[in-house]
Amino acid sequence: MSDSFSTTRPIGSHRFAAVLMVVMFLANTARAWAGETGVPQAESGMLEAVFFYVFAAGALFSGLMICAGKNVIRMAVWLFFVLGSVAMLYFLLGANFLAVIQFIVYAGGILILLIFGVMLTNRSPWVRLDIKPREVAIAAAVGLVLMVTLVGMITVTDWPEEMAVADGLTVAEIGRGLLTTYLVPFEVVSVLLLVVMIGAAYLARQES
Amino acid sequence: MIVEWVQGQAQLVFSCLLALVVVGVMLLGVAYSILAERWIAAWVQDRRGPNRAGFFRLFGSFHFWGLGQPIADGGKFFLKEDIIPDNVDKPLFILGPATIFIVALVGFAVIPWGGQVQIGDALLNVQVANPDIGLLYVLGVGSLGVYGVVLGGYASNNKYSFFGGIRATAQMLSYEIPMGLAILVVVLATGQLRLEEIVLSQMGDGDVWNVVRHPLACFLLVVTLFAETSRTPFDMPEAEQELVGGFHTEYSSMKFALFFLAEYAHMITGSAFLMVLFFGGWHIPFVPGLQPGDTAWWAMLLKMLVMAGKIALMMVFYIWVRWTLPRLRFDQLMRLAWKGLVPLGLGLIAFALGMLYIGKPQAWVWTLVGNVVILATMLGITALIPSRVTGRQYDMPELPPRTSAPASIGGP
Numbered sequence: 001m002s003d004s005f006s007t008t009r010p011i012g013s014h015r016f017a018a019v020l021m022v023v024m025f026l027a028n029t030a031r032a033w034a035g036e037t038g039v040p041q042a043e044s045g046m047l048e049a050v051f052f053y054v055f056a057a058g059a060l061f062s063g064l065m066i067c068a069g070k071n072v073i074r075m076a077v078w079l080f081f082v083l084g085s086v087a088m089l090y091f092l093l094g095a096n097f098l099a100v101i102q103f104i105v106y107a108g109g110i111l112i113l114l115i116f117g118v119m120l121t122n123r124s125p126w127v128r129l130d131i132k133p134r135e136v137a138i139a140a141a142v143g144l145v146l147m148v149t150l151v152g153m154i155t156v157t158d159w160p161e162e163m164a165v166a167d168g169l170t171v172a173e174i175g176r177g178l179l180t181t182y183l184v185p186f187e188v189v190s191v192l193l194l195v196v197m198i199g200a201a202y203l204a205r206q207e208s
Numbered sequence: 209m210i211v212e213w214v215q216g217q218a219q220l221v222f223s224c225l226l227a228l229v230v231v232g233v234m235l236l237g238v239a240y241s242i243l244a245e246r247w248i249a250a251w252v253q254d255r256r257g258p259n260r261a262g263f264f265r266l267f268g269s270f271h272f273w274g275l276g277q278p279i280a281d282g283g284k285f286f287l288k289e290d291i292i293p294d295n296v297d298k299p300l301f302i303l304g305p306a307t308i309f310i311v312a313l314v315g316f317a318v319i320p321w322g323g324q325v326q327i328g329d330a331l332l333n334v335q336v337a338n339p340d341i342g343l344l345y346v347l348g349v350g351s352l353g354v355y356g357v358v359l360g361g362y363a364s365n366n367k368y369s370f371f372g373g374i375r376a377t378a379q380m381l382s383y384e385i386p387m388g389l390a391i392l393v394v395v396l397a398t399g400q401l402r403l404e405e406i407v408l409s410q411m412g413d414g415d416v417w418n419v420v421r422h423p424l425a426c427f428l429l430v431v432t433l434f435a436e437t438s439r440t441p442f443d444m445p446e447a448e449q450e451l452v453g454g455f456h457t458e459y460s461s462m463k464f465a466l467f468f469l470a471e472y473a474h475m476i477t478g479s480a481f482l483m484v485l486f487f488g489g490w491h492i493p494f495v496p497g498l499q500p501g502d503t504a505w506w507a508m509l510l511k512m513l514v515m516a517g518k519i520a521l522m523m524v525f526y527i528w529v530r531w532t533l534p535r536l537r538f539d540q541l542m543r544l545a546w547k548g549l550v551p552l553g554l555g556l557i558a559f560a561l562g563m564l565y566i567g568k569p570q571a572w573v574w575t576l577v578g579n580v581v582i583l584a585t586m587l588g589i590t591a592l593i594p595s596r597v598t599g600r601q602y603d604m605p606e607l608p609p610r611t612s613a614p615a616s617i618g619g620p
Contacts (some may be wrong), residue, residue: 100347105422
């Protein structure tokens, strides 16, 4: 039983994605030091810069650990650290509301739902992921598409020199926006809860 | 240079000092809440509680009514062997108690302790942090509390712990919904998410505490606080008679103590939150020194004392209920949440929205009348719709026939 925990073995597309993420992070850090991006530098507040790198590195490392893990509950805990680090980045940007909602909705709702689903559906609490080649292929395809999109967006975007701060965006304005201009996307996104439930059930399902 | 910087950052320095004081007082308060729990339990059960542990007989044979008990308990927990069983998921096993205790402590950052205080030229908030989303912050931190229980229950690799974890998840997820609804009523009535502003909105001219404006929402929040802290009658996650100790069965020494202390820390945070939302925080009507305009240092101390007193009253209520009410069964627990509290909460939200629509969200006479009407409606519905008694033996599925005759034990 005890050997079931020493399962941090990157496989297939996971290793590919992990290496790419590290490379991208290092490249972006180098660019920041060269003064090319809007990532906070020493001049725009030492404390902010330190916190930014701490939390960005935390999010990245936790994300890598998700890719490398095979124990679903542990991966969920790493996912919690990703969500928490990103929420901290929101706090740094002055988007308090977004950060807290990240905690309430993702960490307190969706992730708990995922853990709950895994714990209830699997016959054994020691949930393991056994990945088939077909699934590796699908994951690699999806990951590749996502990565191409992200890299494209990052290279196309005109990054501001200063760190953007979301001051003055009140809760009332966000609420009005969500219920008028962005009503349809808001409703569509709420299907995410269902997606998480299905995904958890799929991952933890009993093989027949 | 450092002196100038400190003078420019008066609020930051004050907040840091306040955080130290609050955490210190709270850890002491947690320890003595446990003593209070045992005293009140003894009183309810008509026996003597812990009354021996004193201070090494420094004062002759006088025992100080057992006030040394928490210190003795703490020493005992530290000196016990800390067992980590072989087959547990070790990192998560350690993370469980750590998470639950951290979550219980950080909720304190946004509680307003005593309005504002004038120190030198600066007018400072007696509050560690005053973010514009203070109320959501408490809610967000509270929603993380379930992680400690779930991780502990899962990592223990023990069926009882596992059941405790699953029960805790289902219970806390279910009761977060009526809790959110109750809090939304306050938000609709005051139009604020900043906790200090919510306190101030209960003490202007013609204003009353929110408990008078929305007593049913207050009741809803009290019930859900009991459920969120897993206190009796909602202590299914650790029901001793069924699950040994529930999620903390495998824990010993200081790790168990962290679970134990976190329960009381959660109770204190929840009480403070309730007092801020519904009982005017540090305010008592007509008492000089407890009004928003009083910014002297002694007024601050008085306000903090009042806040602590209100929290202590709520803690006594928590303990009193624990030793009075029996535990709910799990189906009753779920039915109470989904068929009782959620519809009630939705009704209250609709009512509060209506008051907002006619432009009088704070007219307490009318909200009070509305609350009475809602209560009467709920009671009427409950009386008119017959609900079956569940959990009886005749409802259970037929058992398969026994393969061997049971051993005869004689008698009926």
